[in-house]
Amino acid sequence: MTRYPRPRAAALAAALLMFAVSLACADEEGIRILFRSEGSEGGAWSESLASALSRSPLLDAVLPGPAEGDLAEAAARRSCALAVVAVSEKKPGGQASSRWSVVDPLTLETLAFGAIEGPYPSARELAEYWWLPLAQAAENALPRVKKTLVRVSAAPGTVVSGLGKEAGIIPEEGFLDLPLRVPGTYPWRAESPGAYPERGYFAALEQGQTLEIPRRPIRLWTVETALTMLSYPEIWVHRSLADDMYFLRLGFSQYLAGLYLVREEIGVETPPALFSLPLILPGAGFGMYFLPEDAYVRPYGSATAFARVLLLRGAFGFDTVAPVGLQSALGAEWRAFPRAAVFVEVGASFYPFCDGFLMAASRGDQDGPFLNLFGARWFLELPILRLGARFRL
């Protein structure tokens, strides 16, 4: 077993630690370098080389290369920006030399080469000084392998995540160069004020690729068509707010035309399937999405206040049995097409200031999973199911 003096041992431990750290980071994205130390000297030279390269702030990961074979090819396979080879020898007279070269793994171009010669270094000298010329040469070579960066093109201010450790913000120039391991497939997501979030998968197959992120400005107006309880058509207009996370809604539901499908009963006249009641319910409401637009299914909640307007000859106006109501709902929206989404929601209607008894009588006896509660001046019915589609204008 080789024994080292204490200072040497400490330096070696530090070098090993840094080497270990660099290995731990090896799988992360960033600028990576593959190195191999050859020659007559032992593992301490290899470890000191790794330590010296790891100290460079421009290099994100330092990976040991295979002992044999083409180092440049290995570096290309492992998406490394540089391949570094050092061959060290002990020379007579207490001298030592290290011949090194820095190679672009894709083009196989030797970007820099040289030799370090001098008295045989001590362990400390080896760890701290010997490899400085090589580390400097590697840093200097990096700009010449700029093709390891990918370009993300998007509207200024767009925040792009998924292509690095941290989200990147597209500057005024409209693009951002990001170091990216190639080849690789990256899920990405982009957010831009005033636009819908975008997401996708970037297949980075070669150096220098550009990811063009589209920008779909938020459409402020949406038309909603729906069927109350799958029976009565209704129409609403939505005004998007706060980057499409909130919305105001205005429109009406109606019972002038709808489907009413009941079982035939002996002795009871079966009502027509196309049913009509002289009531419209104009209203206005507010809603909030719980997930952004690019979610697969987008849950939301809404609350709508509405009036009940009788269209009955001789009784036109607010329905005095229940002039107003509140409907709250939880729903889920699924964007089937870029400008069209279907939704289903379940809610409840609450009628304050009404004649609860008359409302209960108006509701009548019905089969099905319906619940009505009432007091002297209020009435609650649930569930209210709605199914429909929303179309962006």
Added chain:
Amino acid sequence: MKANLTRARLSASEVLAALAVLFLLVSCWHPAFDPGISGSEAVIRKLGAPVLYFTAEDVEGWEMEDAWFLPKDSISFNAGILLNREESSLHLRSVSSIDAVNHTATVDDVSSTLINMLGDLYTAHPSPDGSNVAFFATQTDSFKYLNRFDSFADPAPLFTACSLPPTGVSTFGTGARRNDDITVNLIWIGMDSTSPQYNYIDWQTGTPTFTLPSPLEFDDAPFVAQAGKAFVTGGGTVFFLSCGLSDGSRAIYRWSDPSINPSRFPEVYGPLVGVLSDTWVLAEKKGILTVMDNNLKRLFSFPAGKLKFAYERYNTISGQMTAVFTRTIYVRTESGDDRGRLKVEVYEIPSADLYKLAD
């Protein structure tokens, strides 16, 4: 490279299955809205406060959707009958113990049943003298006189059959109309074995007794297929008949003289439901009550809805003929139980002021 926007999609079968489940669940849903109730509210605002209202709890809820309260003809309306029609029968229950102060009442579970061959166009009228007796025309071969309706329990009331004038008749229409401050006209229009006939009497109380009928000129008699309502005004010169015909249509016939063929009118405003003492004619269609003059010319309409014209009476205090309306609403109060709460309101308006209800 363009952005690769990928979105997972639901399969068509998943979407269809979800829709089918939803559809099955909710297709029989009915909105919490009844134009009959909401429409009547508009009229009730014009009628003012009810002269009587009460709530009866724990009322049996069988076939109560179209039930209505027929109050006795008295200033206090302190008794009456709850009528609910089933396919070919009319069920009667006594409404007693009406507390006009606390607005409560009791509806007997014990009921009596009459065969009803006239659908919604049957006649039920309390006696004009204010006693607990009533006249019913629900069949085409006889009238019924109910000797008491304050209770259908022990002792059970008696329904006395009042034979129609000729035997072996076919009935075209029956009806009751307030004639004056004392009597009600009970009328029958039909046919004996050979020719159309009519007969009416002035009824005050007790078992009505019809005399021999008189001939009626009516060439369309062979086409009458469904009996309806009949009324007489003008001291026995003007007759109305609202009935169904063999081709499926309905018509109103008006005689200005029983010896002359009637004029035929379509039921534009629905079947006749009453004729007032001042000869205004009432028709109802889809909850809209239309008032016409004696020549069946429309005067005005209003959305009566659940507000039912019960009868016309003579108000001894005001000295006016008064139209009586009742609104009867039932709500089942316990799920799975056939019992609930009944709310009844009785309204009065001078017959001459009916136009104030117009839209």
